[in-house]
Amino acid sequence: MGLLKHTLGKTRIKLCGFTRSTDVDDAVGLGVDALGFVFYPQSPRYVSPEVAATLIGRMPGGMDAVALVVNPSDEEVQRIKDRAPLTLWQFHGDESPERCEAVADGMPWVKAARMKQGFNLIDFSLQYEKAAGFLLDAFVEGYGGAGHTFDWSLIPDLWAKENAHRVVLSGGLNTRNVGEGISRLKPCGVDVSSSIEIAKGQKSPELMRAFIDAVRNADASIASL
Template sequence: MGLLNYSPNRTRVKICGLKTIHDVDAAVAAGVDAVGFVFYPKSPRAVSPQTAAALISRLPAGVDAVGLVVNATDAEFEAIRRVAPITLWQFHGDESPSECQGFAAGQPWIKAARVGADFPFADFSLQYRQADAFLLDALVEGYGGGGIPFDWSGIPEAWISANAHQVVLSGGLNVHNVGDAIARLHPCVVDVSSGVEISKGVKDHALMKEFIQAVRAADASTTS
């Protein structure tokens, strides 16, 4: 699993919501560290477990296959696990810590937080302390993928300093703002979906490449 291997000099990149072979191949060619597959039927980016399995078969060693679930039932979760070789789980709904632990069944997992005003960062990270990472997303209608950034200045400096090695930053990232996000917060991972799309659920391969180039440029600037 490479996505959550923290390095202060190399921000990992996850592109979420891929649906086609061409999208996956383009993401891999651009240098992605992980690809996210959405198993939330209400999302325009949703895929079936069978489709995800076919797409995951194209990933080279070292590129994580992240399974995003939202309040999935036992049956839905087992249907995914049965056919799709997910390497990392992302819980994006209202799952309790014990539910996350139980569903992950020993595999690494990320808990997403929808960050609004007065979000209780310390309580959240304490409650989900067994998570391998914390994903910070914007508080929007639905569960992620809204393309709306949240106010990063609202993240307590002490919290981000203590938890940067576990932070997956999401929520409205794009080619134009990801460099600023990395310079300010130094997260382990940046996670993009709508920011590399030409329409909801339709990825733009040029934007994916440009996004990863922007991340690498920010890393180089931070290092120097």
């Protein structure tokens, strides 16, 4: 397992925004590759480093525990590092490449690209060339995708092909559109939060399973071509 372990024919799955131990147990039982924990206090899915540590303790080895942060202060970073045994950093704010490197301090990290008209993904990826991956999300005011999709045609075809091994597609994915996204972009992984919830921060095992089934069906359809 692991979010950025690129395997042809198997799209990696990250479920994000966990706040409850029962939801973590359900996700672990479903065999996903990564769980995300939101350390952004303004988010309704925020968890403290102490709560995250308890939740991560329920995860098996090999499953990525992802820290989602937005312009974190040095104090916030240190508190997270001191308490939560994370394996991957996910930067969603205005962090510079140098700041991402400093915070991750040798650990792999992913930079969110907030996609909208006029956004130059090629220049962005060159600027953040040391990122282990790029999470492609919808631009909204504030931070995060808020469950919104974006126009996938904004992703240059050649760029998508050359970077498929480190692309994580996000932004309003659900059982109805994730198959199209996988077929079109063939990303390393997909990331979802809103469409697997019954309320913000509260996951549904049935919705999680349905999303995973949609991903695996998409993989099987591509393999049969």
